Amino acid sequence: MMVQLRLCVPADLSQAVLECCLAQTGTAETAHHRGASVVPPGDLITVQIARESAEELIGRLHVLRVPELGSISISSPDLVLSARADEAEASAPGESADSVIWDEVSRQTGEDSKLTWSYLAFLLIATQLAAIGIVTDSTIAIVGAMVVGPEFGPLAALAVGLVERKWRLIRASALALGVGFPLAMVVTAAAAWLSIPLGLFPLDALERGSAVEFIYHPGPYSLIVAALAGAAGMLSMISHRSSALVGVFISVTTVPAAGYVAVALVLGEYNKAAGSAMQLALNLVGIVSAAVAVLLFYRLIGKRVSPSRRRPTVGGRSLVSRRAR
Template sequence: MIVQLRICVPGELSGIVVESCESQVGVAEIALQKGASVMPAGDVVQIMLARESVEGLVEKLHALDVQKRGSISVIMPDLVLSDRADKAEAAAPGQGADAVIWDEVSRQTGEDSRLTWSFLAFLILATQLAAIGIVTDSTIAIVGAMAVGPEFGPLAALAVALVRRERRLGRDAALALGIGFPVAMLAAALTAWLSVPLGLFPRDALDHGSAVEFIYHPGPYSLIVAVLAGMAGMLSVISRRSAALIGVFISVTTVPAAGYVAVALVLGEYQKAAGSALQLFLNLLGIVVAAVGVLLFYRLVTKRLSPDAALQLRRRAVRPQR
């Protein structure tokens, strides 16, 4: 997999940037356009390289503070026909599908973790679907609610924030979860409270829901499934395989558990509400812990730029360029 980097950099830094690119294994092409950038004024460097080499080069560029003095854009071309690119991929260590671009992971999870109106709308709709499935004993509706729920985004962002110590990302994720679930549960409870007098479902509806007993009966497999789902979800984020997330969504009972808590509280089934709340907690905890584990593993096996090498690059950058 070939990736294109576009680097906008001040003229006095372009020389050391090009040298850093030339020394990076897996680079296929380097193009330098002097004075091509108008705002900010400077040069534009374009690089074609193997995906597994991107993180190493980006680390060097961060050491040069390129992201502060200019910009770094990462582009994923759909098709690259080049013998040099093929040789660069073969020379780069590892596999492109296993490569992690940490800034990409942080940005992607950050976009999915914010408390927005669309996030609230999807979570409310998913919880409503789950509540309907619970009172009608419909497994299909519950599975549909799992697929609609958007909660994995903030959970993945929370894991990234814990591993990379990004407080702002963790705060946004915690805010989305901390406000989103209570609001969605309150909306489901209000709907259930209005539905009972209208005769849409009887007060003993939870006593006959044999198909949904798994929601309020947490056990060891509740945590095991959540851990497996968290690992699969984070792997899908890292490898950019969004289709795998659908399987993650429909394997954990976060949204159904939230809907069950709301309905059970309205109907006075406090023991079942407590069991559902525990199920929700175990699922959220298991997903985050597993995602953190996956990120720590990838961070361990990914080669990082040493502090001494970063300092050496900075010193070279401040020297006058000939």
């Protein structure tokens, strides 16, 4: 798989960036448009490169301060017909499906971790659906709540923040989870409390819900399933397989557990509420722990270039030091 880098760079930096791109293994095509960038003023450089080599090149561009002085845009063409591209992919180490562009992962999870109105709306709707499925003993409604729930975004962002030591990302994701789940449970509890005098469900609804017993019975498999789901979810984000991510949503009971806590508290089933809260905690910890493990594994095998330890060179000469001169 090829990716395209669009680089806006100052004119005095363009030669160093161009040589850095040309020297990178896996580069198929490079185009240099002098004076094409108006804001910021400078040159435009486009690069077609194998995905396996993109992370190393981006790391070197960070050393050259391209993101600070200009910009880096990354896109993935749907189809590239080029013998040079085929040769570049063959020369690049590793496989494109296993390659990770860390800036892309951080940016994607960062967007998903924000406490927004849409995130709260989805979480409130999902928790309400879960509560309806619980009191009506409807597995279909509970599965629907799992699909609608947006909680994996902040959980993935929390894992990325822990691995990358990005404290702002950790705070943002913790805020989204810490505000979202309690708010969703409070609103769901209020709706359940109002539904009782309206006769929408009986007071013994939880006694008859055999299909939802798994929600408030945490056990060893609860943590195992959460860990497997967290690993699969992070792998799906890295490999851009959205269908696998939907399967992750269906496999874990974070939102149903939150809905069960709210309903059980309203009905005075405190033991079941405690069990469901434990289920929720186990799922959250399991998902984040497994996602962290996946990211650490990919960092270990991905031959990631650390900008603080490695400088881009061409022919044994440091481009950074040459520009400084």
